[in-house]
Amino acid sequence: MSDYNFAYLDEQTKRMIRRALLKAVAVPGYQVPFASREMPMPYGWGTGGVQVTAACLTPDDTLKVIDQGADDTTNAVSIRKFFEKTAQVATTEQTRAASVIQTRHRIPEEPLTADQILVYQVPIPEPLRFLEPRETETRRMHALEEYGLMHVKLYEDIARHGHIATSYAYPVKVEGRYVMDPSPIPKFDNPKLETAALQLFGAGREQRIYAIPPHTRVVSLDFEDHPFEASKADHPCDLCGARHTYLDEVITDDAGGRMFVCSDTDYCAQRRAEGHRGRLSPQEDAA
Amino acid sequence: MRDDTLSGGFANPSVDAAHAFRAALSALSRPGHMETLAGAHAPAPVSPAAAALLLTLCDAETPIYLAPSHDTPAIRDWIAFHTGAPITPPETAHFALGRWPDLPGLEDFPTGTADYPDRSTTIIVELDRLTAEGARLTGPGIETEAHLSLPAIAPFRANRALFPLGLDFYFTCGASLAGLPRSTNVEDA
Numbered sequence: 001m002s003d004y005n006f007a008y009l010d011e012q013t014k015r016m017i018r019r020a021l022l023k024a025v026a027v028p029g030y031q032v033p034f035a036s037r038e039m040p041m042p043y044g045w046g047t048g049g050v051q052v053t054a055a056c057l058t059p060d061d062t063l064k065v066i067d068q069g070a071d072d073t074t075n076a077v078s079i080r081k082f083f084e085k086t087a088q089v090a091t092t093e094q095t096r097a098a099s100v101i102q103t104r105h106r107i108p109e110e111p112l113t114a115d116q117i118l119v120y121q122v123p124i125p126e127p128l129r130f131l132e133p134r135e136t137e138t139r140r141m142h143a144l145e146e147y148g149l150m151h152v153k154l155y156e157d158i159a160r161h162g163h164i165a166t167s168y169a170y171p172v173k174v175e176g177r178y179v180m181d182p183s184p185i186p187k188f189d190n191p192k193l194e195t196a197a198l199q200l201f202g203a204g205r206e207q208r209i210y211a212i213p214p215h216t217r218v219v220s221l222d223f224e225d226h227p228f229e230a231s232k233a234d235h236p237c238d239l240c241g242a243r244h245t246y247l248d249e250v251i252t253d254d255a256g257g258r259m260f261v262c263s264d265t266d267y268c269a270q271r272r273a274e275g276h277r278g279r280l281s282p283q284e285d286a287a
Numbered sequence: 288m289r290d291d292t293l294s295g296g297f298a299n300p301s302v303d304a305a306h307a308f309r310a311a312l313s314a315l316s317r318p319g320h321m322e323t324l325a326g327a328h329a330p331a332p333v334s335p336a337a338a339a340l341l342l343t344l345c346d347a348e349t350p351i352y353l354a355p356s357h358d359t360p361a362i363r364d365w366i367a368f369h370t371g372a373p374i375t376p377p378e379t380a381h382f383a384l385g386r387w388p389d390l391p392g393l394e395d396f397p398t399g400t401a402d403y404p405d406r407s408t409t410i411i412v413e414l415d416r417l418t419a420e421g422a423r424l425t426g427p428g429i430e431t432e433a434h435l436s437l438p439a440i441a442p443f444r445a446n447r448a449l450f451p452l453g454l455d456f457y458f459t460c461g462a463s464l465a466g467l468p469r470s471t472n473v474e475d476a
Contacts, residue, residue, distance in 0.1 A: 006301040014301075015346055018308045019381075022344075023405040025316045026455045026468035028427050032405045056312070058305040114317075143401035175427050175470065177451060196430070198316045213316040213428035213470075 007054040008086040013037055017055035017209070021200060024211035029174030030142070031125050031208040039204065046079055046104055047204030049121035053102045056117060056200070057083065062090045064098035069106040069246070069263030076104070093266050105168075107189040109245050109267040112197035114214060120183045122203035125210065127171045127181035147179045150221060158226055167231065173219045174212060182218075188232045188246045193218040235260040240271035241278040292364040295328035297342055303327075307343040314457065314466035319424045319433025321417075325462040329369075330361035336459035337384060337411050342369055344409075345382055350375035352396075354385020356413070383410040387438040393445070398452040407469075409455045414438060417460035426471040434476060435465055443473040 005011065013035075020034040039047040057063065063083055067076040071093040079102060080091050092098050095110040102119040112118060124130075128138045131149045141147070150171055157165045170187035174180050182193055183201060193199070199212040212218060222228035233247045238259040245267060247260040259280055262268035277283055297303035303326045310322040329338035345351060351372045353362065358374075366372055377383065377395040390410065399407035414436070421436040422443075435458070437443060446453045446469055453469030467473075 006305065011301055011304065012346060014304070014308075015344060016348070018312075019344055019349070020405070021312060022315055022409070022455070023407075025312065025428075026453075026470060027404050027451045028470060030404060030451060033403075056305075056309065058309055059302055060306075139402050198312070211316075213468075215430045216427040 004086040006059070006087055007057045007083070009037065009051065009054045014055045017051055020209045021052065021055065021211065024200070024209050025198070025213050027178075028212055028216050029178030029180040029210060031210045033207055034209050036204045036207040040082075041078070043205040044123065045075060046102070046121035048202030048206075048209075049102050049104070049119050049204075050079060050082070050202075051204060052119045052200050052202035052209060053083065053100060054087070056100060056119070057087050057089055059087070059089060061099045062092050062097055064092050064095065064101045065103075066101065066106060066108070066264075066266075067104045068248070069108075070265045072265060094270075095266055105184045105186075106246070106263055107185060107192040109262070109264045111192075112195050114196040116197040118195075118197050118199045120185075120199065120201045122181070122183040122201045122206075122208070125181055125201065125203040125206050125208040127169075127179050142178060145177070147173075150179055151223075154221060154223070158223070164222065164226055164228075170228075171221050173221060175217050176219075179221070180210065180212075186232070186246055187220065187228075188230045190218075190220045190228070191230055233260055236278060237262045237268060238278040238280040240268045240276045240281070242268070242271055242276065289330075289361055289364065291328075291330050291361065292368050295330075295338065295365065296369050297326055297339075300342075303339075304343045307339045310464060311340060311343060311457070311466070314464050315428075315455065315468050316466075317428045317433075318426070318467050318471045319419055319429065319435040319465060321419055322464040323462050324459075324464045329365045330359065332386075332413065333357060333362060333365075333384070334413055334459045335462045336464045337413055337457075340411055340457060340459070340464070341366065341372075341382075341384070345370040345372040347371040347373070349381040350379055352377045352380035352383040352385075352408070354383065354389040354391070356386040356389035357384050377408070380408045383408055384413070385411075386413045393442050393454060396454055398449055398454060401452070404451040404453075407452065407454055409457065411457045411459060412438070414458055414460045417458050417463045417465060419465075421476055423474045423476050424467070424471050425474075428468070429471070435467065437467070437473065440473055440475055443467065443471075447472055
């Protein structure tokens with residue numbers, strides 16, 4: 001017997017979050033205000049994602065939590081343990097085995113299925129916030145579909161750098177209506193926003209919930225002569241040799257040594273188990 | 288007080304509500320997709336699926352409109368005891384419950400504002416028959432197309448034309464549940 005209500009939150013709070021989630025699904029890309037609660041972790045550590053996950057979990061779920069693609073970092077481990085303790089759900093590190101995946105800033109490499117829910121932790125949900133600080137104004141801009149300022153920002157990137165230099169939290173337009181911040185995922189992941197899975201976004205400090213239903217059109221903003229490009233480091237993974245995955249750059253010494261590894265630890269481990277090898281992972285460590 | 292006022296709630300409220308919410312979430316994010324929702328019983332003619340939706344989503348913060356078909360003392364008492372939700376006219380309703388012919392015109396319900404399209408009514412429509420055939424549905428949540436036995440076409444097309452404002456619908460029949468958010472395009476099959 002746990003001393004917590006199932007999944008930590010009280011039932012009244014869960015109903016409030018659940019109603020917000022349903023509105024978010026009905027109006028894809030629109031940020032629904034909700035009465036975000038204090039959680040037993042600081043803002044910035046995924047309180048929004050945790051509240052959305054808590055409102056969605058059932059005892060039958062298998063939960064996976066990733067932080068920048070990794071299952072074994074502090075944030076991912078502590079959130080996973082939080083739900084093991086308060087909801088007694090099964091947990092996994094395998095994308096394929098999970099029914100609910102909470103993520104900070106990555107979409108798993110493995111394509112998601114219709115039976116899965118992807119919950120994003122969102123720091124700043126308002127894509128226009130750094131262009132217009134007033135909430136009253138950005139709300140009006142969304143109401144009027146007035147997104148010229150966002151295109152000006154992308155254009156200024158081109159004027160200054162010769163290309164669109166925005167590389168993460170790359171703005172998208174959802175189902176031809178709302179411009180949305182996909183949370184700070186690398187723009188490499190933007191094409192994966194069109195998926196068979198339901199995607200839910202929770203911003204705890206900013207008190208917003210939004211969603212992308214399955215098979216919803218999600219278009220990364222761009223220009224005809226500067227089309228959107230899903231970029232990544234131009235290397236293969238040094239552990240599994242993959243050329244099609246998003247890579248982290250890891251500094252290995254103070255003499256300029258570095259390695260590139262898949263940011264999705266589960267995907268990389270699975271490839272190595274299948275016998276794929278990279279520059280720094282020679283064949284002999286195959287057990 | 289009647290016997291059926293106090294009974295009919297979830298046996299295990301937090302877990303049963305979690306399962307019911309997942310069915311409701313799945314139904315709304317996949318329009319036309321059938322879900323099964325059981326475990327709650329309200330006085331007739333409320334279906335088990337509609338009763339479970341009320342228990343899962345409604346509380347003292349969500350005024351409910353009851354269409355004449357469902358506006359009975361027994362149902363009012365059941366809603367008051369189990370959810371605490373106030374009963375209200377259509378123009379202030381967060382949720383509405385009724386049979387399709389008994390609901391007032393959809394224009395009577397709030398559809399949200401341009402700044403806050405979420406401030407709208409979710410309508411639970413009780414049907415005698417609910418199957419995945421009939422009107423053709425396309426839009427978010429639907430890969431190619433889906434079909435649903437809607438009671439009409441024109442009101443839902445008019446509702447879609449209001450997007451991002453508009454009403455969201457749940458259709459219930461026994462323990463069956465299907466959803467129709469405002470984002471779905473509806474056409475004759």
